[in-house]
Amino acid sequence: DAGVTQSPTHLIKTRGQHVTLRCSPISGHKSVSWYQQVLGQGPQFIFQYYEKEERGRGNFPDRFSARQFPNYSSELNVNALLLGDSALYLCASTRMGKAPDTQYFGPGTRLTVL
Amino acid sequence: DAKTTQPTSMDCAEGRAANLPCNHSTISGNEYVYWYRQIHSQGPQYIIHGLKNNETNEMASLIITEDRKSSTLILPHATLRDTAVYYCIASRGATNKLIFGTGTLLAVQP
Numbered sequence: 143d144a145g146v147t148q149s150p151t152h153l154i155k156t157r158g159q160h161v162t163l164r165c166s167p168i169s170g171h172k173s174v175s176w177y178q179q180v181l182g183q184g185p186q187f188i189f190q191y192y193e194k195e196e197r198g199r200g201n202f203p204d205r206f207s208a209r210q211f212p213n214y215s216s217e218l219n220v221n222a223l224l225l226g227d228s229a230l231y232l233c234a235s236t237r238m239g240k241a242p243d244t245q246y247f248g249p250g251t252r253l254t255v256l
Numbered sequence: 257d258a259k260t261t262q263p264t265s266m267d268c269a270e271g272r273a274a275n276l277p278c279n280h281s282t283i284s285g286n287e288y289v290y291w292y293r294q295i296h297s298q299g300p301q302y303i304i305h306g307l308k309n310n311e312t313n314e315m316a317s318l319i320i321t322e323d324r325k326s327s328t329l330i331l332p333h334a335t336l337r338d339t340a341v342y343y344c345i346a347s348r349g350a351t352n353k354l355i356f357g358t359g360t361l362l363a364v365q366p
Contacts, residue, residue, distance in 0.1 A: 146299070175353070184343060184356030185300065198353055232299050234354075242288050242307075242347075245354060247299035 144169070146235050146248030154254045155223050163218045163251045167235030173197070174216040175245060176208055177232040185232055191216055192238060220253075228255045258283040258346035265361040268338075274331040276360050278344030281325040286348050289320060291329045293340040294359070300343065303329065334364045 147166045155161050167174050173192040177185035187200040191210035210216045214235075220227055230252050234245035261279040268274040280289060288307050292300040304311055304318045306327070311318045317330040331338055343359040 177354075177356075184358055185354070187353035187355070190353065200353065230297065242305065244290075244302055244305065246302055247292075249299045250297075252297075 146233055146246055148231075148233050148248040148251050150251060151249070152252045152254075154256065156256050157223055157225060159223050159255075160219065160221050161223060161253060163220075163231050163233075163253070165216045165218070165233030165235075165248060167214050167216075167233075168237075168246060170237060171235040171246075172214050172238045173236040174210055174214065175234045175236070176216070176218045177234065177247075178202070179230040179232060179250070180226075180228070185230075188218070223255045225255050228253060258287055259355075260344045260346055260357055262342070262344050262357060262360045264358070265363065267363050267365055268331075268334045270336060270364055270366050271333055274334040274338065274362055274364070276329040276331075276342050276344075276362060277326065278329070279326045280344070280346045283324055283346045287346045288348070289318065289324075289327050290345045290347055290354070291316070291318065292343045292345065292354075292356075293338075294343070295337075295340045300356075303342075334362075336364050336366060338362065339364045 175190040176188040179185040189208045190198040194210045205221045230250040232250045233248045290305040291303040294300045306318045320327045341359040
């Protein structure tokens with residue numbers, strides 16, 4: 143089975159622009175989580191979505207938003223980009239079956255804000 | 257969520273066992289210990305998880321102390337491809353966000 147896929151792989155934007163990142167979970171997985179990883183640090187939780195509803199939100203400004211579609215894929219949107227938004231954005235999918243479940247990560251999208 | 261503490265870096269000779277320690281002294285009874293690793297600029301890779309019993313899979317073994325305040329991830333025969341940052345995380349499971357620290361950089365030496 144294919145793993146978690148993310149697109150695009152790399153992205154360069156300028157300050158003030160908007161960006162949309164996409165994630166397709168593993169087949170059969172119903173939940174998607176988003177993480178931000180800046181250079182030299184561990185990933186930080188942004189959002190979790192399950193059955194199209196937000197199940198959790200990290201300490202990120204309202205410029206960050208996300209949604210999940212009926213096919214369980216997800217988009218992460220970031221408005222009014224700042225230089226500090228430059229990071230690796232990671233998507234993780236979870237089956238949401240018998241606990242404890244496990245989050246499986248995609249390869250990430252590298253966002254550079256100039 | 258319980259905080260975990262790991263050494264910043266470790267070295268291991270190729271072919272030898274790598275033992276990566278983790279302290280989680282404030283772990284609660286319903287929190288599992290998860291281990292992930294991240295090879296440079298790739299997404300984190302799930303390795304193993306456990307609650308209180310020792311666990312083994314094709315990648316590694318996880319030894320959890322009886323009081324659950326610490327654990328050790330064991331890679332039985334480390335290879336150069338095991339060079340990565342290893343993260344130990346205490347989590348209630350998939351409905352709980354993963355809180356990553358800075359992890360342990362394991363350098364496997366030839």
